[in-house]
Amino acid sequence: MIGTKGYAAQSPTTDLAPWDFDRREVGAHDVQFDIQYCGVCHSDLHQIRNDWFEGIFPMVPGHEIVGRVVKVGDQVTKFKVGDIAGTGCMVNSCRTCENCKDGLEQYCLHGNTQTYNSLDSYGDGSPTYGGYSNTIVVNEDFVLHVSDKTDLAATAPLLCAGITTYSPLRHWKVGKGHKLAVLGLGGLGHMGVKFGVAFGAEVTVLSTSPKKEEDAKKLGAHHFVVTSDPAQVEAVKGSFDFILDTVSAPHDFNFYLSLLRTNGTHICVGVPPEPAEIAAFSLLGGRKSVAGSGIGGIKETQEMLDFCAENNIVSDIELIDIKDIHTAYERMEKGDVRYRFVIDMATL
Structure with a gap:
């Protein structure tokens, strides 16, 4: 297992706090990348509070994730060590239903696996943990290429917003x-x-x-x-x-x-x-x-990232230390952000 540091909510009534946990080892088709930046989405706050449905705790939020590849499985063909990579709101799907075959994994008829607060029913069934952490392991089919010519912190929110x-x-x-x-x-x-x-x-x-x-x-x-x-x-x-x-x-x-x-x-x-x-x-x-409309499929998300890189489009952000996440949540609820908080994961 891969020892990982993160910030987690232990229950819907507790604040996020440092939490050490294990991620799976890199499998044949997996990519591991160390997280440099993670955007803060309003849905992070909704989910740690159980606003929408009962969550899986401890919960490590974060689904606007950008970082650098540090290890790839021996069957991986899409990424190499050193690449800049990103992952958005989902990390797996059934791959076989009509929607998945049409590149609409976000509408997987059997339900996709969310990047956090989800059970990977197409993998080992364990809970998923998100981007408020120092590293992540994702199947290569759900990892995106990110241009190293863009502002990586401002690119992170593109993976959801x-x-x-x-x-x-x-x-x-x-x-x-x-x-x-x-x-x-x-x-x-x-x-x-x-x-x-x-x-x-x-x-x-x-x-x-x-x-x-x-x-x-x-x-x-x-x-x-x-x-x-x-x-x-x-x-x-x-x-x-x-x-x-x-x-x-x-x-x-x-x-x-x-x-x-x-x-x-x-x-x-x-x-x-x-x-x-x-x-x-x-x-x-x-x-x-x-x-x-929800998010896009993997192919469309890559298309979007490429379009943004070619047209110099990124999010307007405020970069924060992870210790300031609760202040960021409070300000986000008041609409006091122009226009997305992004965590500098080097501060973890």
Whole structure:
């Protein structure tokens, strides 16, 4: 076994603290890489608190992971020692179902294995532990190539926040000639703006906070609408082809559906804690759709990383020491981050 240092929550009511544990030895098809940076996702906080479902404890969060390969299995063909590698939200899947064969491992019909807080039912059945640690072992099919010409710390959040916004925009072929509204300007939203602009769409940020307008424009947004201002809202009613909804707090879907034009689509990538109530008339009056999207598959995630490297796209981040993770969580809950915390794992 490989002795590993990490930060773990021992229960839903305890803070993260140093925890030593063992990872499996490197198998024939495994890649081990030492973690240099790990992004902090709001879902990390949700999961250590059991907000969504009962977790597996001790829990080591983290699924925006970038580091350098230190060992590969004797059957590995995709990586060599010294490569820069990344792993996102999943580390295994059944490989045999229709979705897996189509490169949609994120929608594995038998359930994929999450990078943490999951049981690897396609491996030895043991719990998975994430990126708040100094090293990780992952099957080569779920490891991504990361360009060494990018800012590695700012690249880490692409493994979740990046692909979560890239995938739906590509699936719905959002681009030139489309009016895209990005609802919310946080870790996901700021990447949605960057990708929307890069794909050629006319991008508007929808926000309850007037103070975010300057940031939205700096990120490349063409327009900004304060959703608490009736006059601004009235001016954009029925105008958007797509709304990319990144908000994880409760909000009124019917209100935002009114901003879509005929045949418009409201795409949910945020995860509010309560079920949405959508009136049928909000959909019928304009043949509008509400859709959802998770992360991307491995092939699409690699495509996204390559696109970002070629177009100099990274996340806007604040680099922190791991000892400051609880302060980061507190600030994240208040929206006080521009726009993603990333842990420097050298501080572990």
